[in-house]
Amino acid sequence: MWATSFPRIQRKMFELFFYTHNLYIIFLIFFVLHVGISYSCIMLPGVYLFLVDRYLRFLQSRQRVRLVSGRLLPCETIELNFSKSPVLSYTPTSTVFINVPSISKLQWHPFTISSNSNVDPEKLSVVIKSEGSWSQKLYQTLSSHSVSDRLDVSIEGPYGPASIHFLSCKTPQILLICAFKNCADLPLPISGTPSDISNLQLQIEAYVTRDKEPTTDNQKLLRTVWFKPNATDTPISAILGPNSWLWLGAIISSSFVIFLIIIGIITPYYIYPIDHNTDMIYSYSWRAVLNMLFICICIAMTASVAVLWNKKQNAMGTKQILNTDAPTPMTSPGSWFYNEN
CATH class of the missing domain: 2.40.30.10 (Translation factors)
Known part of the structure; x- marks a missing residue:
């Protein structure tokens, strides 16, 4: 990863630089498995915010x-x-x-x-x-x-x-x-x-x-x-709408609260009755896997709900704009830009 960070490599082989740096995923997973979830909380805030941002970018790139x-x-x-x-x-x-x-x-x-x-x-x-x-x-x-x-x-x-x-x-x-x-x-x-x-x-x-x-x-x-428009094509818009900062704060806070509730239920009612704090059945590594899994699930669930809600609101706003636009007898291809559902 360090070797691909030189400016000449970034310019000439940007894809090598980009995909090599995606190896951070493997590094993070093995780091959490090695030290456990407790010590991993040192870097949890930064990683948590990055996961939220990366998943929102993933949803936007699918459109x-x-x-x-x-x-x-x-x-x-x-x-x-x-x-x-x-x-x-x-x-x-x-x-x-x-x-x-x-x-x-x-x-x-x-x-x-x-x-x-x-x-x-x-x-x-x-x-x-x-x-x-x-x-x-x-x-x-x-x-x-x-x-x-x-x-x-x-x-x-x-x-x-x-x-x-x-x-x-x-x-x-x-x-x-x-x-x-x-x-x-x-x-x-x-x-x-x-x-x-x-x-x-x-x-x-x-x-x-x-x-x-x-x-x-x-x-x-x-x-x-x-180009002729398609019904599945959407105008470029903010993934979380005009109030993106409010939605982003709601996603971060709600997903983390849901994660804490899930862990608070699973630990005393599922892990402890089986393991009894012996770490023989559920070791630090297995507990770390469960924590990482539920973090990803909570982020994906809350972010998807927020994106779908804003997408629905954008669609309703677009229909209202289209209903107020009167079609003209003579239209150019540029009119497809505004008048397509």
Whole structure:
């Protein structure tokens, strides 16, 4: 695990780094079996919070989100536009993990969100450049799709940055310096609306490292692929709804109380009548296994109930919004983004 933490290995072999660090599960299990549950309580608070967070992320990753469109941009760049809940807000430079099962069921790749939740309350966008095998396959998949196709996508997040202190700074003038390999990369669009850019004194300096003229083939790739929605697809939303902190506190407290009640019942009424504190039948290891099992069961039970409740509330809110929207005779594929159950 330590050897895979070097920056070069993280960049070149991220999957090796990621899956190697998942060996912490085996380490934790054998640590608890070795020292017993009593000494393991030293690290129980941190591990308990991590298990709650990891299970909630697992539940979110099982959902299929609604992919509205994909824009094929120059230099083999893709812009994916997802439907999101209007109440979901995120900070600038937030990231999401994207999984496309048709390309790989195991690979999750992080990308920075390029849209603004204040400007686009019902849309979340990411820009992906085809630099690896996964992104190249995604570009080829979108290039071969038509308006009648759909693409299954799962998302984890968004996860905000640790600090956004730069928002408190005044920006009277902004200088953007960028470099491109080819001239065909210059037509890349700027995220945001013209009204947002007009409020800034923006100066752009672009440098081309390979002086080549854009070809006709590159211009043909500037198009948008619309995807038909599916009833099982859901807009991107917070896994615990707008009141996520309250729900998270309820999950942590209620699951731990249930765990204490179960252990308080099993120990005097089941373990003690059989073992009589001799540790011959139920050793420290077996008791540790029971404790770990019930911790996982309590977390899974309470978190699942909270997620299902919020999912039901989100569905009811979406139906109310759809009922207030009057359908127009002329609809574009973009209207599927909002008007699909």
